[in-house]
Amino acid sequence: MPDQPSSGEHNLDPGTEGMTRRSFLRTSAVFGTGLAALAAGLSPLLDIENFPSLQEFMQKYYKELTPEEMKKVLERIEREVEKQYGIRPHVRDLKPLDGVEFVYCLNLTRCIGCRKCVHACVAENNQSRNPEIQYIRVLQMENGSFDTEKAVHDYNPEKVPEKGHFYMPVQCQQCKNPPCVKVCPVHATWQEPDGITVIDYNWCIGCRYCEAACPYWARRFNFTKPEIPKDRLNPEMDYLSNRPRSQGVMEKCHFCLQRTRAGRYPACVEVCPTGTRKFGNILDPNSEVSYILKNKRVFLQLKEELGTSPRFFYYFDV
Amino acid sequence: MTTAIRNYCVFLVRCARVAFVGDWRYYAWMGALTVFCLLGLNAYCRQFAHGLVTTGMSDQVSWGVYIANFTFLVGVAAAAVMMVIPVYIYDNEELHDLVIFGELLAVAAIFMCLAFVTVDLGRPDRFWHLIPGIGQLNFPASMLSWDVIVLNGYLLLNVHICGYLLYSRYQGKKPAKWFYIPFVFIAILWAVSIHTVTAFLYVGLGGRPFWNQAIIGPRFLASAFTAGPALIILALQVIRHVTKYRITDKALLTLRAIVQVSMIINVFLLLCEVFTEFYAGGLHIASSKYLYLGLHGYHKLVPWIWTAVTFNLTAMVLLVLPVSRSLKWLNLTCVLCITGIWIEKGMGLVIPGFIPTPLGQIVEYFPTLNETLVCFGIWAFGLLCYTIFLRMAVPILQGELSKSNERGELPGTVLH
Numbered sequence: 001m002p003d004q005p006s007s008g009e010h011n012l013d014p015g016t017e018g019m020t021r022r023s024f025l026r027t028s029a030v031f032g033t034g035l036a037a038l039a040a041g042l043s044p045l046l047d048i049e050n051f052p053s054l055q056e057f058m059q060k061y062y063k064e065l066t067p068e069e070m071k072k073v074l075e076r077i078e079r080e081v082e083k084q085y086g087i088r089p090h091v092r093d094l095k096p097l098d099g100v101e102f103v104y105c106l107n108l109t110r111c112i113g114c115r116k117c118v119h120a121c122v123a124e125n126n127q128s129r130n131p132e133i134q135y136i137r138v139l140q141m142e143n144g145s146f147d148t149e150k151a152v153h154d155y156n157p158e159k160v161p162e163k164g165h166f167y168m169p170v171q172c173q174q175c176k177n178p179p180c181v182k183v184c185p186v187h188a189t190w191q192e193p194d195g196i197t198v199i200d201y202n203w204c205i206g207c208r209y210c211e212a213a214c215p216y217w218a219r220r221f222n223f224t225k226p227e228i229p230k231d232r233l234n235p236e237m238d239y240l241s242n243r244p245r246s247q248g249v250m251e252k253c254h255f256c257l258q259r260t261r262a263g264r265y266p267a268c269v270e271v272c273p274t275g276t277r278k279f280g281n282i283l284d285p286n287s288e289v290s291y292i293l294k295n296k297r298v299f300l301q302l303k304e305e306l307g308t309s310p311r312f313f314y315y316f317d318v
Numbered sequence: 319m320t321t322a323i324r325n326y327c328v329f330l331v332r333c334a335r336v337a338f339v340g341d342w343r344y345y346a347w348m349g350a351l352t353v354f355c356l357l358g359l360n361a362y363c364r365q366f367a368h369g370l371v372t373t374g375m376s377d378q379v380s381w382g383v384y385i386a387n388f389t390f391l392v393g394v395a396a397a398a399v400m401m402v403i404p405v406y407i408y409d410n411e412e413l414h415d416l417v418i419f420g421e422l423l424a425v426a427a428i429f430m431c432l433a434f435v436t437v438d439l440g441r442p443d444r445f446w447h448l449i450p451g452i453g454q455l456n457f458p459a460s461m462l463s464w465d466v467i468v469l470n471g472y473l474l475l476n477v478h479i480c481g482y483l484l485y486s487r488y489q490g491k492k493p494a495k496w497f498y499i500p501f502v503f504i505a506i507l508w509a510v511s512i513h514t515v516t517a518f519l520y521v522g523l524g525g526r527p528f529w530n531q532a533i534i535g536p537r538f539l540a541s542a543f544t545a546g547p548a549l550i551i552l553a554l555q556v557i558r559h560v561t562k563y564r565i566t567d568k569a570l571l572t573l574r575a576i577v578q579v580s581m582i583i584n585v586f587l588l589l590c591e592v593f594t595e596f597y598a599g600g601l602h603i604a605s606s607k608y609l610y611l612g613l614h615g616y617h618k619l620v621p622w623i624w625t626a627v628t629f630n631l632t633a634m635v636l637l638v639l640p641v642s643r644s645l646k647w648l649n650l651t652c653v654l655c656i657t658g659i660w661i662e663k664g665m666g667l668v669i670p671g672f673i674p675t676p677l678g679q680i681v682e683y684f685p686t687l688n689e690t691l692v693c694f695g696i697w698a699f700g701l702l703c704y705t706i707f708l709r710m711a712v713p714i715l716q717g718e719l720s721k722s723n724e725r726g727e728l729p730g731t732v733l734h
Contacts, residue, residue: 041356044363052443061447061454131371137677148678149604170677179525185462186447187454203454205447206370206440209462211380215525217677220377221440224369247369248440303676306524 049225050084052246061187062200062240070239073202077243084244085228089235091243094261096194102255102311103195103282103289105299106169109317110276113138113160113167117268117277121171124256124267125242126234128226135220135253136171136268169276171268172197172218172253173302173310180210180219189250195311196255198240204249211250215303216310219252255279282311289313328724329488333710336719340709343560351702358695361688362437370440373689378681379672381438383693386664388434390545391427391700392516393538393663395472397546398424399509400576406502412569415715419557420550421480422707424509428473430700437692461519468512475505480707484714489721513538520671528605528671531594537587538663543580545659547573548652553704555649561712567645574648577655578637584659585634588627608680609670616673618682623666629658 055076065073074091082088118136127133139151143164151168161167178197181189188204191197211219225247237243238258245251256266260279264270269277280287292315293299299315340348365372375382401420404410436442447453448466457463479498486493517538520529551573558565595606607613612620633654636642642651674680685693713719 037356038359041360042363044360044367047364047367057443139677147601148676149601149674151678153677153679179523183460183462183522185456185460185466186444187456188447203444203447204441205444207435207438207462208380208440209460209519211377212671213523213525215676217377217675217679221380222369223373223375223377224371246441250440303525308524 120271176309354698361691379683393542395427426704626661
């Protein structure tokens with residue numbers, strides 16, 4: 001538009017006519033208005049607080065980082081967390097242990113629905129408090145029915161358990177055949193040799209296809225910048241697990257790998273007051289989970305018919 | 319060689335100039351579209367800064383109106399093939415010169431598709447992770463990686479075919495068959511593939527019974543071949559109205575026949591789906607129940623889907639009756655088809671897949687104003703692109719913009 005003469009019908013070619021003062025003013029006015037409109041359109045970008053640094057933008061895929069590069073990345077993350085939260089964290093990159101495959105067993109007879117696991121998980125894993133992100137969802141189920149459509153998600157009585165109900169906590173089932181890993185277009189989520197499905201928060205593009213694919217509703221998305229109070233930050237962090245996430249990426253339960261790969265129990269297991277939650281190495285014949293799977297008469301995997309083969313087993317005391 | 323490049327550059331510059339010339343209606347239309355583009359850009363910048371919290375989406379309903387529009391537009395893009403098949407396989411004369419308008423529509427539709435997926439990303443700055451070689455494209459396991467490949471491939475194919483045919487016409491040369499006919503046939507198969515792959519995005523999810531059905535793929539094709547040609551019928555009439563380009567009624571009626579058959583198949587497949595879901599019953603029908611009847615007191619989508627069903631059925635009746643041979647009625651029918659399918663295949667397909675969640679929770683979805691503005695912006699951008707393409711293509715096809723008049727008059731008077 002700018003270099004066109006005022007009346008298109010009569011002028012043959014804009015190049016043949018010298019620019020008059022009037023057309024110059026007109027062109028500048030049109031051009032100026034356009035630029036102003038564009039600037040106004042782009043103005044919300046000024047709200048962005050921390051643009052990703054060039055190193056962060058260019059960072060390589062987790063599996064391609066050399067140990068030295070990883071060291072630098074971890075140091076950078078420590079600096080970034082310190083800048084934002086005022087606490088110097090300890091960020092590690094713990095590798096899976098040889099001869100270990102983690103399995104979770106949950107005793108439905110014992111769970112009383114107190115949600116202590118939910119809170120312990122949030123505290124341990126630096127989940128956003130606003131908006132709230134939680135990896136564990138406890139369902140209040142009607143006695144005699146396994147239909148989750150009848151489950152209550154937001155039950156809130158004075159005292160649990162309530163009569164006529166049982167409680168079923170659901171979190172990432174760490175499937176052997178995980179649909180979320182298959183659908184990820186960029187390999188940002190994968191299954192580790194110890195059975196934990198992890199996410200590289202620096203590689204995820206935020207398409208949420210994994211969230212649509214998960215049959216257990218175990219994945220969460222950071223719809224905005226997560227908020228964690230400074231005094232609540234857990235400084236013991238791992239690259240693939242509980243370091244603070246950024247806006248626009250997925251996260252999920254990772255069996256507290258910052259703890260479990262260092263020989264500790266997940267936070268939810270440790271906090272459970274009823275002994276509902278059991279966790280261990282299925283490759284070790286003397287582990288508690290091996291005992292449960294060998295000796296308990298009834299155990300089940302959620303939505304077994306989908307062929308996802310969860311490493312998360314529900315059992316009853318019968 | 320240098321002359322060839324110079325000639326091509328002159329061609330591009332002249333085309334670009336033409337895009338800025340027109341009568342007051344052209345300026346008004348383009349101005350209005352630009353305003354909507356800027357509003358959309360502004361809304362998107364807000365989303366980019368604050369995150370997808372500016373949309374109505376949640377962890378429960380994690381895809382919304384962006385992916386809905388994306389799905390619909392892939393269909394529109396694929397439908398260009400419905401004009402190509404009669405021309406190149408059955409040698410239909412009436413449609414011959416019109417194919418290019420269909421293919422240009424496909425290009426504009428793919429632009430919109432790519433924009434809709436991009437705005438749906440949480441981290442668009444990391445798009446390069448998708449690029450094979452420097453990124454980590456999960457091919458062939460992820461259907462989304464297939465979609466990235468087929469959509470971009472289809473874009474390249476159509477840009478090549480349109481660009482080559484138009485440039486040949488501009489030069490006054492007969493296009494070399496070997497340089498475009500093979501691509502036309504590849505594009506025909508490719509068009510089917512883009513829509514099938516998009517259907518498989520949904521169908522491949524075992525945890526979502528509403529999508530995990532073989533009929534989704536065929537229904538996608540049937541509905542695409544209804545809505546796409548319907549859109550082309552309307553576009554051709556606009557072209558006929560505002561330019562001197564001759565488009566025969568017979569050509570429009572050939573397209574009507576395509577819309578007619580596709581709509582009948584589409585309604586039939588819908589019937590098959592509804593029967594299978596509701597007759598057998600069981601727990602898996604919760605999503606369908608939510609869509610058509612409402613579930614446990616939640617029924618935001620019910621009026622939407624019944625609007626779509628009514629539109630589609632009315633359109634089918636009109637298409638079967640001879641009354642739709644009159645252009646006035648045909649236009650109404652096309653509008654009904656497009657709206658009906660946009661609802662049915664957009665929100666009507668995407669949202670119920672998430673309701674209830676795999677854990678039985680019901681959280682409803684409704685797009686926010688910001689999200690809606692982004693959608694309007696992308697549609698305006700697509701229409702802007704399509705208008706510019708047509709503004710360049712029409713004078714070339716009519717010989718008003720050609721190499722022979724390189725030194726002469728700008729075809730500013732094509733519009734009347």
